[in-house]
Amino acid sequence: MKLLAMTEAPFRRALVPLDGSRIAEAVLPAFLPMAFPLQIDIVLVRVVVPTVQSGPADETPEAFAAAERAKERKLHEAREYLRVVAAMPLFDGLSVTTRVRTGQAPEQILDAARENDADLIAMTTHGRTGLRRLLFGSVAEAVLRTAHVPVFVLRAGPVEAAVRVA
Numbered sequence: 001m002k003l004l005a006m007t008e009a010p011f012r013r014a015l016v017p018l019d020g021s022r023i024a025e026a027v028l029p030a031f032l033p034m035a036f037p038l039q040i041d042i043v044l045v046r047v048v049v050p051t052v053q054s055g056p057a058d059e060t061p062e063a064f065a066a067a068e069r070a071k072e073r074k075l076h077e078a079r080e081y082l083r084v085v086a087a088m089p090l091f092d093g094l095s096v097t098t099r100v101r102t103g104q105a106p107e108q109i110l111d112a113a114r115e116n117d118a119d120l121i122a123m124t125t126h127g128r129t130g131l132r133r134l135l136f137g138s139v140a141e142a143v144l145r146t147a148h149v150p151v152f153v154l155r156a157g158p159v160e161a162a163v164r165v166a
Contacts, residue, residue: 013041014152015118017109017139020046020081024124026156031122032090034152041095043116044086046078047108048100075100106142119149124156 014035018024035042051070082098099116101108113121125140144151 011038011040011120013043013116013118014120014122015043015045015109015113015116016122017045017047017105017112017143018082018085019105020078023126023156025085027122027124027152027154028088028090030154031152032094035094039094040120041097042091043097043099043112043118044082045099045101045109045112046082047105048074048078048102049105050102071102075102105139106146109139109143110146110148113147113149120152121147121149122152122154124154126156 014031016027016031034040048071051067078100079098082100086096086098097116099112101112109121109123112118121143123140123143125138140151140153144153
């Protein structure tokens with residue numbers, strides 16, 4: 001077991017997945033007070049989940065072009081959202097970068113953590129239970145089960161989701 005020197009911070013870079021919801025943003029005021037003393041670099045990531053095509057009718061050139069325009073619009077909106085979040089005063093004094101990825105959220109979050117050398121993931125859980133959890137799944141649970149680094153998880157409720165950026 002390696003012991004940390006007093007000057008060696010246990011965490012250097014944290015990945016913070018945001019989906020554009022107040023619930024996801026609730027992790028920021030909970031996590032950042034811990035990030036400041038350690039001067040943890042923050043990587044904000046937004047995953048754009050591809051839309052599912054419904055069948056052969058979607059294979060026309062017009063449908064393909066419309067789907068591409070919709071995808072580009074979603075990617076632009078994700079980049080703009082993260083730009084606005086990263087500019088928030090609550091990050092003043094920290095290094096913040098942003099990443100937009102496309103795919104399934106759990107896999108993309110884990111890949112982003114590896115690719116950005118994150119040694120911590122900080123995120124919220126919507127706290128779904130029962131049928132809603134079965135139908136929608138749990139991104140936080142999937143990340144917790146398979147992450148190669150520690151995961152800071154905040155169960156956010158309506159009262160905790162006080163920060164709003166857009």
